[in-house]
Amino acid sequence: MSQFTRRTFLKLTGGAAAVTASGLYLPSIGRAAAPRVVVVGGGYGGAVAAKYVKKGLPSADVTLIEMNEKYISCPLSNPVLVGHRDMKVQTWGYEGLKKHGINVVIDEVTGIDAAAKKVTTKGGKSFEYDKLVVSPGVELKFGAIEGFSAEAAEKMPHAWKAGPQTLLLKKQLESMTDGDPFIIVAPPNPFRCPPGPYERASLVAHWMKKHKPKSKVIILDAKDAFAKQPLFVSGWKELGLNVEWKKGAEGGKVTKIDVAGMTVTAGDMGDTYKSSCINVIPPQVAGHIAHVGGLVNDKGWCPVNPATCESTLHKDVYVIGDACAIAGLTDKDALPKSGYAANSEAKVAAANIVAALSGKEAGDPSYANTCYSILTPDYGISVAHIGGVSEGKLKITSTAISPPSADLGAGKDTFRKQEAIYAEGWYQSIMADTFA
């Protein structure tokens, strides 16, 4: 009986009236009335899923398992690199979630047994669940580029998971030789925060004007195109930012890294770049625990039902955030791996979990994403996505980047400044939605 969820219990007994009439089932009511929801990972996705499940179904026993005591936000961590923001404002705790009645456990999940509906942790604990949410973020594939490794990232930081790596890269930038290029090795698709490397390039180039006037930024890219590209490219020109972008097809693809010599080799011709400051953002796949739990496809990402965010590989397991792959109606029907998309996916998963545990229908999903990039403190750009599901696949109903400068005329500077201000406003509100 203890394995029964409230839904199956009610189904089996034919509803609440039958439960009351049947003394036989009474001892199980207490347990059946408190379905167990476990959430793995407490970031933009997981924390929101935990909060919205609890909000939608206060009787649920919700446990959030997160590795770190404090969460450090990746969004807006690029401005930390150039001293525009402090790490303190990027750092959040779990007190707010605890106040909502969520059981927050600081531990690392090391096993998911989807058949037994149980997760186990490094700390030796195990948690049974009726519904599981997995929001593990990304795993960096250190071995994907010859010569790169986790140890190498201590000399050539990725700074793609905000925290000590961010501060390490900041330190390296500050101490780099004036005249050396700041080299960003940008990853192939798909990866966390598609406009992130280009935002980083912009902010560093802006910072260099004052602090490293002889230097410039070189992006060695595995790709031939990138997010918000027209806006970044025109922004670099307007703002006089010295950024050189080498696309994959034209010598940008990095094939080898030499940490000892501080060089990277790129392109078919094997061009070598040397610098005292090199930022390597490696290729990515779904967070490690998703692989352990058997939730990934052959590409290393987690396929989910676009209507619910439930894994197509394991029942009662929902995967959200950067790790999930939501199949789109066409190539254009896709959400980026962003904080906002994770927030939105969390709410779709939560609504479906609450509905399933209450024996109700969840209805159609609704997805949204807005994502700001900061080129300078006075120059912001954005992209928005709105979508739902059609024919069982994700369908984006509206998506657009900010208007090109030519369309904004004399209002351009104000418009770009407003978006930079709104980026900060977005951050405070989404963090309140996540942690307050």
Add this chain to the structure above:
Amino acid sequence: MQKKKSTTLLTSALLAGGLLLAGSAMAGASPEMLSNTCAGCHGPDGVSAGPSMPSIAGMPAKHLEGMLKEFKDGSRHSTIMVRVAKGYSDEELKTIAEFYSKLKWGDAKTNPNMVEDTKVDPALAKKGKAIADKQCEKCHEEGGVKQDESTPRMAGQWLDYLLIKMADLKDPNFKVPQEKKMKEKVDKLSVDELKATAHFYASQAK
């Protein structure tokens, strides 16, 4: 019986057709599902925690719906809302407006989620009060607490948001639809005077 059945079928077909015509992939989404996506910018339950993001909870449904539709058809300037609103059918925008109208307003000044102070300048707020009492109070009654279909609540709104919107009113580059009586007042006031009223309204609570 035969006839009744075909009528039902026809009705279903029309209904389905109507929903498809709305161009929506979210026709069967609940009001919560549609509206909760807004919280990423406008804060949990529509009470913003970001100084430049407006709180929308408890505003009149007709006012919110009108704004959303103006964003959608491009008649009202916004950096991002024009792009966001285009993703929804008119019916969905109405649903979202009604959802937020039923939630409780929260003042910026007393927002428990507030990380930074709104940085209201008391001297400017005082100056703004004098201007608001004389120029704005006739419509934005009770120090900006009053709201209706055409009058947004001002009291307790976030300062950075109000400052941006006050500047927009005077910016010839941006379209901000205004009623005649509002436009007449705005024409009379300088940007600095409008910004002073922003400090006043942001300083208000309850």
